[in-house]
Amino acid sequence: MASKEEIREILRYAIRPKELKIDYLKSSVEDLNKKYDDILSQMGKINQMVQSHRSSIRKLDEEKQRKTSSLCNLPLTSQIRHPRIANLLAVGTGPVAEQMCLVLECFKIGSLHFVLHETSKEINLPDRVAIFCDVSEGLEFLKSRRIVHCFLNSHSIMIYQPFRAKICNLEYSQKEGSEPNESYQMLPIDACVKQHPWMAPEQLDGEPTSFEADVYR
Numbered sequence: 001m002a003s004k005e006e007i008r009e010i011l012r013y014a015i016r017p018k019e020l021k022i023d024y025l026k027s028s029v030e031d032l033n034k035k036y037d038d039i040l041s042q043m044g045k046i047n048q049m050v051q052s053h054r055s056s057i058r059k060l061d062e063e064k065q066r067k068t069s070s071l072c073n074l075p076l077t078s079q080i081r082h083p084r085i086a087n088l089l090a091v092g093t094g095p096v097a098e099q100m101c102l103v104l105e106c107f108k109i110g111s112l113h114f115v116l117h118e119t120s121k122e123i124n125l126p127d128r129v130a131i132f133c134d135v136s137e138g139l140e141f142l143k144s145r146r147i148v149h150c151f152l153n154s155h156s157i158m159i160y161q162p163f164r165a166k167i168c169n170l171e172y173s174q175k176e177g178s179e180p181n182e183s184y185q186m187l188p189i190d191a192c193v194k195q196h197p198w199m200a201p202e203q204l205d206g207e208p209t210s211f212e213a214d215v216y217r
Contacts, residue, residue, distance in 0.1 A: 080147065084138035086158055086168035104168060108161060113154035127163035134165040142167075143211050146176040150209045153198040174209070 081087070090103040112131065115121050123131070135157055142149055149156070149170065156169035200213035 080142070080145070080170065082138065082141045084134050084141065084166055085170075086166045107158045107166075109159040111155050112157040112159055112165065115159055116154060123163060131157070131159070131163055131165045135167060138165075138167040139211075139214055142173075142214075148174050148176055148209050148211060149214045150174055151198075152214050176211070 086107075087105045088102060089105060091101075109115060115123070135152075139149070139152070149167065150172035151169050152167070156167060158166045158168050160166060200209075200216040203209055203213055
Protein backbone atom coordinates (compact mmCIF):
# COMPACT_ATOMS: atom_id res chain seq x y z
CA MET A 1 0.00 0.00 0.00
CA ALA A 2 1.40 3.38 -1.01
CA SER A 3 2.39 5.83 1.71
CA LYS A 4 0.93 9.32 2.01
CA GLU A 5 4.15 10.83 0.63
CA GLU A 6 4.21 8.43 -2.31
CA ILE A 7 0.62 9.28 -3.22
CA ARG A 8 1.38 13.00 -3.08
CA GLU A 9 4.25 12.48 -5.54
CA ILE A 10 2.15 10.26 -7.80
CA LEU A 11 -0.66 12.80 -8.02
CA ARG A 12 1.84 15.61 -8.51
CA TYR A 13 3.07 14.01 -11.71
CA ALA A 14 -0.25 12.52 -12.79
CA ILE A 15 -1.39 12.74 -16.39
CA ARG A 16 -5.06 13.58 -16.75
CA PRO A 17 -7.17 11.63 -19.27
CA LYS A 18 -7.34 14.74 -21.49
CA GLU A 19 -3.55 14.74 -21.78
CA LEU A 20 -3.73 11.12 -22.93
CA LYS A 21 -6.00 12.37 -25.74
CA ILE A 22 -8.64 9.83 -24.88
CA ASP A 23 -11.51 11.71 -26.49
CA TYR A 24 -13.65 8.70 -27.31
CA LEU A 25 -14.70 7.86 -23.76
CA LYS A 26 -18.38 7.46 -23.08
CA SER A 27 -17.89 9.71 -20.08
CA SER A 28 -16.86 13.20 -21.12
CA VAL A 29 -13.30 14.37 -20.55
CA GLU A 30 -14.68 17.19 -18.42
CA ASP A 31 -16.35 14.69 -16.11
CA LEU A 32 -13.14 12.69 -15.78
CA ASN A 33 -11.11 15.80 -15.08
CA LYS A 34 -13.62 16.80 -12.41
CA LYS A 35 -13.25 13.40 -10.77
CA TYR A 36 -9.48 13.80 -10.89
CA ASP A 37 -9.72 17.32 -9.40
CA ASP A 38 -11.88 15.86 -6.64
CA ILE A 39 -9.00 13.54 -5.76
CA LEU A 40 -6.62 16.49 -5.59
CA SER A 41 -9.04 18.46 -3.41
CA GLN A 42 -9.00 15.64 -0.87
CA MET A 43 -5.25 15.78 -0.30
CA GLY A 44 -5.87 16.82 3.31
CA LYS A 45 -7.68 13.52 3.82
CA ILE A 46 -5.19 11.45 1.85
CA ASN A 47 -4.12 9.30 4.80
CA GLN A 48 -7.70 8.30 5.48
CA MET A 49 -8.16 7.56 1.79
CA VAL A 50 -5.15 5.27 1.76
CA GLN A 51 -6.32 3.36 4.83
CA SER A 52 -9.86 2.80 3.57
CA HIS A 53 -9.21 2.55 -0.18
CA ARG A 54 -6.26 0.26 -0.61
CA SER A 55 -6.27 0.15 -4.41
CA SER A 56 -6.79 3.80 -5.32
CA ILE A 57 -3.18 3.92 -6.49
CA ARG A 58 -1.87 0.89 -8.36
CA LYS A 59 1.88 0.69 -8.96
CA LEU A 60 3.06 -1.07 -12.10
CA ASP A 61 6.08 -3.36 -12.27
CA GLU A 62 9.36 -1.56 -12.87
CA GLU A 63 10.52 -3.85 -15.67
CA LYS A 64 10.70 -1.94 -18.93
CA GLN A 65 8.81 -4.62 -20.84
CA ARG A 66 5.87 -4.63 -18.41
CA LYS A 67 5.69 -0.82 -18.29
CA THR A 68 5.71 -0.58 -22.08
CA SER A 69 3.01 -3.22 -22.36
CA SER A 70 0.79 -1.33 -19.93
CA LEU A 71 1.29 1.94 -21.83
CA CYS A 72 0.36 0.25 -25.10
CA ASN A 73 -2.88 -0.98 -23.55
CA LEU A 74 -3.89 2.37 -21.99
CA PRO A 75 -6.11 3.43 -24.90
CA LEU A 76 -7.89 0.06 -24.74
CA THR A 77 -8.19 0.24 -20.95
CA SER A 78 -9.41 3.83 -20.93
CA GLN A 79 -12.33 3.28 -23.29
CA ILE A 80 -13.86 0.69 -20.98
CA ARG A 81 -16.61 2.38 -18.96
CA HIS A 82 -19.04 0.17 -17.09
CA PRO A 83 -20.49 -0.06 -13.54
CA ARG A 84 -18.70 -3.38 -13.03
CA ILE A 85 -15.30 -2.24 -14.34
CA ALA A 86 -12.94 -0.13 -12.20
CA ASN A 87 -12.60 3.36 -13.67
CA LEU A 88 -9.17 4.62 -14.69
CA LEU A 89 -8.97 8.28 -13.59
CA ALA A 90 -5.37 9.16 -14.43
CA VAL A 91 -1.87 7.84 -15.03
CA GLY A 92 0.88 8.91 -12.65
CA THR A 93 4.47 8.72 -13.84
CA GLY A 94 5.96 9.80 -10.51
CA PRO A 95 9.24 11.70 -10.17
CA VAL A 96 10.88 9.02 -12.32
CA ALA A 97 9.32 6.86 -15.04
CA GLU A 98 9.91 3.64 -13.10
CA GLN A 99 7.33 4.78 -10.54
CA MET A 100 4.49 4.81 -13.05
CA CYS A 101 1.13 4.19 -11.40
CA LEU A 102 -2.52 3.96 -12.36
CA VAL A 103 -4.93 6.17 -10.42
CA LEU A 104 -8.21 4.29 -10.07
CA GLU A 105 -11.45 5.14 -8.37
CA CYS A 106 -11.45 4.59 -4.62
CA PHE A 107 -12.44 1.25 -3.11
CA LYS A 108 -13.58 1.05 0.49
CA ILE A 109 -12.58 -2.54 1.17
CA GLY A 110 -9.92 -3.79 -1.24
CA SER A 111 -9.40 -6.79 -3.47
CA LEU A 112 -11.30 -10.04 -3.10
CA HIS A 113 -7.95 -11.67 -2.33
CA PHE A 114 -7.46 -9.22 0.55
CA VAL A 115 -10.94 -9.98 1.90
CA LEU A 116 -10.45 -13.75 1.65
CA HIS A 117 -6.91 -14.03 3.00
CA GLU A 118 -6.10 -10.96 5.08
CA THR A 119 -9.30 -10.21 6.96
CA SER A 120 -11.63 -12.15 9.21
CA LYS A 121 -14.69 -11.22 7.14
CA GLU A 122 -17.02 -14.08 6.37
CA ILE A 123 -18.75 -13.97 2.98
CA ASN A 124 -22.12 -15.66 3.20
CA LEU A 125 -23.83 -17.37 0.27
CA PRO A 126 -26.01 -14.41 -0.85
CA ASP A 127 -22.92 -12.14 -0.86
CA ARG A 128 -20.93 -14.73 -2.82
CA VAL A 129 -23.71 -14.87 -5.39
CA ALA A 130 -23.75 -11.04 -5.58
CA ILE A 131 -19.98 -10.96 -6.24
CA PHE A 132 -20.32 -13.72 -8.82
CA CYS A 133 -23.09 -11.84 -10.62
CA ASP A 134 -21.11 -8.58 -10.62
CA VAL A 135 -18.03 -10.29 -12.08
CA SER A 136 -20.16 -12.10 -14.66
CA GLU A 137 -21.77 -8.81 -15.67
CA GLY A 138 -18.35 -7.21 -16.09
CA LEU A 139 -17.07 -10.13 -18.17
CA GLU A 140 -20.21 -10.06 -20.30
CA PHE A 141 -19.56 -6.38 -21.03
CA LEU A 142 -15.93 -7.06 -21.96
CA LYS A 143 -17.06 -9.83 -24.27
CA SER A 144 -19.57 -7.49 -25.93
CA ARG A 145 -16.62 -5.19 -26.71
CA ARG A 146 -14.59 -8.20 -27.87
CA ILE A 147 -12.03 -7.65 -25.11
CA VAL A 148 -10.35 -10.57 -23.36
CA HIS A 149 -9.26 -9.77 -19.78
CA CYS A 150 -6.41 -12.34 -19.75
CA PHE A 151 -5.68 -12.03 -16.00
CA LEU A 152 -8.89 -12.58 -14.04
CA ASN A 153 -8.33 -13.75 -10.46
CA SER A 154 -9.08 -12.69 -6.88
CA HIS A 155 -6.47 -9.92 -7.15
CA SER A 156 -8.40 -8.50 -10.12
CA ILE A 157 -11.75 -8.24 -8.33
CA MET A 158 -12.22 -5.16 -6.16
CA ILE A 159 -14.84 -5.03 -3.40
CA TYR A 160 -16.21 -1.52 -2.93
CA GLN A 161 -19.00 -2.18 -0.45
CA PRO A 162 -20.29 -5.28 1.36
CA PHE A 163 -20.37 -6.99 -1.04
CA ARG A 164 -20.32 -5.54 -4.56
CA ALA A 165 -17.50 -6.09 -7.00
CA LYS A 166 -15.72 -4.48 -9.94
CA ILE A 167 -13.11 -5.93 -12.27
CA CYS A 168 -9.68 -4.29 -12.53
CA ASN A 169 -6.13 -5.26 -13.61
CA LEU A 170 -6.69 -4.71 -17.32
CA GLU A 171 -2.98 -4.34 -18.11
CA TYR A 172 -2.97 -7.70 -19.90
CA SER A 173 -6.28 -7.22 -21.73
CA GLN A 174 -6.37 -7.73 -25.49
CA LYS A 175 -8.81 -7.39 -28.33
CA GLU A 176 -10.19 -10.73 -29.48
CA GLY A 177 -8.17 -12.15 -32.33
CA SER A 178 -5.27 -9.73 -31.89
CA GLU A 179 -1.70 -10.88 -31.47
CA PRO A 180 -0.02 -10.00 -28.14
CA ASN A 181 2.02 -6.83 -28.58
CA GLU A 182 5.79 -7.13 -28.83
CA SER A 183 6.47 -5.98 -25.28
CA TYR A 184 4.10 -8.65 -23.97
CA GLN A 185 5.87 -11.30 -26.03
CA MET A 186 9.23 -10.16 -24.67
CA LEU A 187 8.20 -10.85 -21.07
CA PRO A 188 10.39 -13.59 -19.56
CA ILE A 189 8.51 -16.71 -18.57
CA ASP A 190 9.07 -16.05 -14.86
CA ALA A 191 7.14 -12.75 -15.21
CA CYS A 192 4.04 -14.79 -16.10
CA VAL A 193 4.41 -17.42 -13.38
CA LYS A 194 2.05 -15.59 -11.04
CA GLN A 195 -0.72 -16.12 -13.60
CA HIS A 196 -0.33 -19.91 -13.65
CA PRO A 197 -2.71 -20.75 -10.78
CA TRP A 198 -5.57 -19.18 -12.77
CA MET A 199 -4.63 -20.22 -16.31
CA ALA A 200 -6.89 -22.49 -18.33
CA PRO A 201 -5.25 -25.82 -19.31
CA GLU A 202 -5.01 -24.83 -22.97
CA GLN A 203 -3.08 -21.69 -22.00
CA LEU A 204 -0.60 -23.76 -20.05
CA ASP A 205 -0.07 -25.66 -23.32
CA GLY A 206 0.81 -22.37 -25.02
CA GLU A 207 -2.47 -21.60 -26.76
CA PRO A 208 -3.65 -17.95 -26.83
CA THR A 209 -6.10 -16.69 -24.28
CA SER A 210 -9.83 -16.49 -25.03
CA PHE A 211 -13.22 -15.59 -23.56
CA GLU A 212 -13.53 -19.21 -22.49
CA ALA A 213 -10.21 -18.94 -20.62
CA ASP A 214 -11.49 -15.84 -18.80
CA VAL A 215 -14.57 -17.80 -17.67
CA TYR A 216 -12.36 -20.72 -16.56
CA ARG A 217 -10.50 -18.40 -14.22
